[in-house]
Amino acid sequence: MAVAIRRALWGSAVMALAGTTTVYAQETTPAPAPQEEATTLDTVSVLGSRTKPRTEASSAVPIDIFDGEKFQNEPSVDMLDKMRTLVPSFVVSTIPIDDAASLVRPATLRGLPPDNTLVLVNGKRRHRAAVITFLGHGVADGAQGPDISVIPSMALEQVEVLRDGAAAQYGSDAIAGVINFGLKRSDHGGAAEAFFGQFYEGDGFTQQYGVQQGLPVTENGFLTLTAEWRSADATSRSVQRDDAAAVAAAGYPGVRDPAQIWGSPETHEDMKFVANFGLSGENIDFYGFGNYAKRDVEGGFYYRNPTTRSGVFSNDGGNTLLIGDLDTSNAVTCPTIALRDGAGNLIDYATVSAQVGALPAECFTFLSQFPGGFTPQFGGRMEDSSLVLGVKGVWGDGWHWDLSGSYGRNDIKFYMLNTINASMGPEQPGSNEFAPGGNRQTETSFNFDVGHDIETGFTHGGPIALAMGAEWRDEEFEISAGDYSSYAIGPLVDQGFSLGSNGFNGFNPRTAGAHSRDNWAVYVDAEAPFTEQFRMSAAVRYEDFSDFGGTTNWKLTGRYDFTETFALRGAISTGFRAPTPGQANAEQVTTSFINGQLRDTAVLAPTNAIAAFYGAEPLTPEESTNYSLGLVWNSGPWLATADWYLIKTEDRIALSNFFTVSDADRAALVAAGHPEAASISEVQFFVNDFDTKTSGLDVVGSYTGDHFGGHTTYSLAANWNHTEVTDRTEAIISDMRVKKLEESLPAYRGYIGVDHQREVFHANARLNWYGGFFEDHLDDGGLPIDEGSAVTVDAEIGWKFASGLYVNVGAQNLFDKVPSDNPWGGIAGAKYPVHSPYGFNGGFYYTRVGFKW
Numbered sequence: 001m002a003v004a005i006r007r008a009l010w011g012s013a014v015m016a017l018a019g020t021t022t023v024y025a026q027e028t029t030p031a032p033a034p035q036e037e038a039t040t041l042d043t044v045s046v047l048g049s050r051t052k053p054r055t056e057a058s059s060a061v062p063i064d065i066f067d068g069e070k071f072q073n074e075p076s077v078d079m080l081d082k083m084r085t086l087v088p089s090f091v092v093s094t095i096p097i098d099d100a101a102s103l104v105r106p107a108t109l110r111g112l113p114p115d116n117t118l119v120l121v122n123g124k125r126r127h128r129a130a131v132i133t134f135l136g137h138g139v140a141d142g143a144q145g146p147d148i149s150v151i152p153s154m155a156l157e158q159v160e161v162l163r164d165g166a167a168a169q170y171g172s173d174a175i176a177g178v179i180n181f182g183l184k185r186s187d188h189g190g191a192a193e194a195f196f197g198q199f200y201e202g203d204g205f206t207q208q209y210g211v212q213q214g215l216p217v218t219e220n221g222f223l224t225l226t227a228e229w230r231s232a233d234a235t236s237r238s239v240q241r242d243d244a245a246a247v248a249a250a251g252y253p254g255v256r257d258p259a260q261i262w263g264s265p266e267t268h269e270d271m272k273f274v275a276n277f278g279l280s281g282e283n284i285d286f287y288g289f290g291n292y293a294k295r296d297v298e299g300g301f302y303y304r305n306p307t308t309r310s311g312v313f314s315n316d317g318g319n320t321l322l323i324g325d326l327d328t329s330n331a332v333t334c335p336t337i338a339l340r341d342g343a344g345n346l347i348d349y350a351t352v353s354a355q356v357g358a359l360p361a362e363c364f365t366f367l368s369q370f371p372g373g374f375t376p377q378f379g380g381r382m383e384d385s386s387l388v389l390g391v392k393g394v395w396g397d398g399w400h401w402d403l404s405g406s407y408g409r410n411d412i413k414f415y416m417l418n419t420i421n422a423s424m425g426p427e428q429p430g431s432n433e434f435a436p437g438g439n440r441q442t443e444t445s446f447n448f449d450v451g452h453d454i455e456t457g458f459t460h461g462g463p464i465a466l467a468m469g470a471e472w473r474d475e476e477f478e479i480s481a482g483d484y485s486s487y488a489i490g491p492l493v494d495q496g497f498s499l500g501s502n503g504f505n506g507f508n509p510r511t512a513g514a515h516s517r518d519n520w521a522v523y524v525d526a527e528a529p530f531t532e533q534f535r536m537s538a539a540v541r542y543e544d545f546s547d548f549g550g551t552t553n554w555k556l557t558g559r560y561d562f563t564e565t566f567a568l569r570g571a572i573s574t575g576f577r578a579p580t581p582g583q584a585n586a587e588q589v590t591t592s593f594i595n596g597q598l599r600d601t602a603v604l605a606p607t608n609a610i611a612a613f614y615g616a617e618p619l620t621p622e623e624s625t626n627y628s629l630g631l632v633w634n635s636g637p638w639l640a641t642a643d644w645y646l647i648k649t650e651d652r653i654a655l656s657n658f659f660t661v662s663d664a665d666r667a668a669l670v671a672a673g674h675p676e677a678a679s680i681s682e683v684q685f686f687v688n689d690f691d692t693k694t695s696g697l698d699v700v701g702s703y704t705g706d707h708f709g710g711h712t713t714y715s716l717a718a719n720w721n722h723t724e725v726t727d728r729t730e731a732i733i734s735d736m737r738v739k740k741l742e743e744s745l746p747a748y749r750g751y752i753g754v755d756h757q758r759e760v761f762h763a764n765a766r767l768n769w770y771g772g773f774f775e776d777h778l779d780d781g782g783l784p785i786d787e788g789s790a791v792t793v794d795a796e797i798g799w800k801f802a803s804g805l806y807v808n809v810g811a812q813n814l815f816d817k818v819p820s821d822n823p824w825g826g827i828a829g830a831k832y833p834v835h836s837p838y839g840f841n842g843g844f845y846y847t848r849v850g851f852k853w
Helices: 002-014 068-072 079-086 242-249 349-357 581-585 609-613 663-671 675-679 735-743
Strands: 063-067 090-092 107-109 117-121 156-162 177-183 190-199 206-216 221-232 266-280 284-300 377-395 399-417 434-454 464-481 513-529 534-545 549-561 566-577 588-594 597-604 622-635 638-655 680-707 710-727 748-758 761-770 773-776 784-787 790-800 805-812 844-852
Touching (some): 063 068, 079 090, 107 117, 513 581, 609 663, 609 680, 710 735, 735 773
Parallel strands (some): 117 177, 597 680
Antiparallel strands (some): 063 156, 156 177, 206 221, 221 266, 377 399, 399 434, 434 464, 534 549, 549 566, 588 597, 622 638, 638 680, 680 710, 748 761, 761 790, 773 784, 790 805, 805 844
């Protein structure tokens, strides 16, 4: 029977070489004869090896495997927060007031940016999100990673996390590791579930409803459908800004308290749908899966003070009111209205208002419309879809093959509420709503993979497992222009009023457009057990990109089992991450009135001649060398692993500092045939500029026993991680950026958990700890925060009845731990440091009710 099981596992794994499926014992173990003892196998993963699947204990590289039901039952409903809870080196925070980053939150694995982790679904590459994180607080600045939050957790059979570089096996992006989401494959039964939760503060009410159904497709196939719908109210952990309080004290009406909101954004209509399909024939299997998701996320922006906001209310630091003349053809001159007295104190609103009311009809000021100032609202409507279709089978004597094609798209349209295009004066769009445009990322790929066991006389522990294949991929990043009012240069711009939708200028037709590239790759992967105790694997992959050429990467992995319980494992590999078409080509221009002239602040493509004048060059891949060495102890109910790693990354891609365009530079650029330089004041661009060394240690352990009258599992997971910037150009990467790269993530993070099961009842508790971190509060280097370490507790109890009904009640952050008070709270209104790795909203309690059939 063992041979039959091993062959079934091998066939399933190789037919999924890009990993179309994960493998479970219950699906591959034949029913035992009545006189035989039933055979059971551990849960296995195809990650880390394109040959035989491995368990966590038998793998030559560190892999975490999470059961789908356990993953689903995590107290949060967002996929990113579930990952953060279970994987210590996975860090994501709540993102308030960070433009598009609040729509697709950037997450890091092993201290590296979001696009350094490859994400797979059923082993197939997941497309990127359309968001480039321009504001990523150091580590994620300029990153463009995938959006895993569009996958409903109810659809998952298993989640696998490979914590090791794997670019030689899977291609670009797999520098920090690989995450694979395996979808359920049910041909019958289903479930329905409702989740309700709220923060202790009484806000952030979250509701989620999910349903799943498995259907047979003939006698040899399945179709599993899963849908989820969620909404989440906004939260606020804010204090009143000092300047807003001063304005209110001076009698200005309509000043909100707090004037500016720091909290989780509001999520509307978060809908997710996933379908997974498989049909087995005599010699050929067909499979397919796909998703559709959409959501609307809306959050706050910075408060526009009615006495100081430049380009709207005042252009001299708040001494006098900015007043526009709507008819410059006559001799009427708009008077000057003082906002402060000779001592620098605000003049009371009654005095200022009386003077505004006495202005000639053609004299215009926004103080009439917004006497208390205003706070724009920023939002985005996202749609995400994908489809993968494939066929796999066996040729001749055990040649397994897999042919698949995939398409993915992520589309985001931005909107601004409660704001203005100041240069348009009183002629504003209805309800002060703007559509600044959007981004779209599309990817298409085809894969062909084959695998075979080769019997040789060189290995004594079994055959050489050979895998090889080819891939072609095309990706496109598109910027769509906003509506005219979002970027318009209105009639008041020459009088000092700012143009474009205030807070987030619309993309103008000059910067709109699509940018694409394609690449092809071939790889060979072999694994051989040289003895019963020692095995090695090797992989090599070559990829060629249409925009920068080719790259070759390799990986060597080995494992030696000293005894049945103790083993040494290690790997060394090279890796790469290709710059995305968005990073290599996208441009964004923000225009404002500076020193009496209309000037553009431009993020330019590295190939733009103006960017090249300041040192920009066409982007090349980030390159890495990964080392890992680990110990495994697996004895009965005990399992413990410890893995050290070192990741050296060269030519990392990031946004440069801003370069000021001097008058001499501007004249030289115009003379060289670049007339658009005449209006540019500052330039920023993506650049390969700095190198880093990331080292760390992962420790994972578990013990299972019959305690307290039931079945109890104890678990521990901890990570220590440190990043050091080893080389950079100071003019391009600032000292503050270096400090954020090295210190903005906690150096250590971990948890200890206890999970107790007894008949229909279960209870679990988890103690989480976090190291201290550094925050550059407003990303300008002037408000540093050093936050200390923290401990939080999660707890849950629940019941699962024979009828299929289950009920869970619990709390995340049971004791309502929040960061220390923000020492700069009065400046921008945040009560706490806003990039805390455990969040700043405090405790969250919830109820989960479901029924399985």
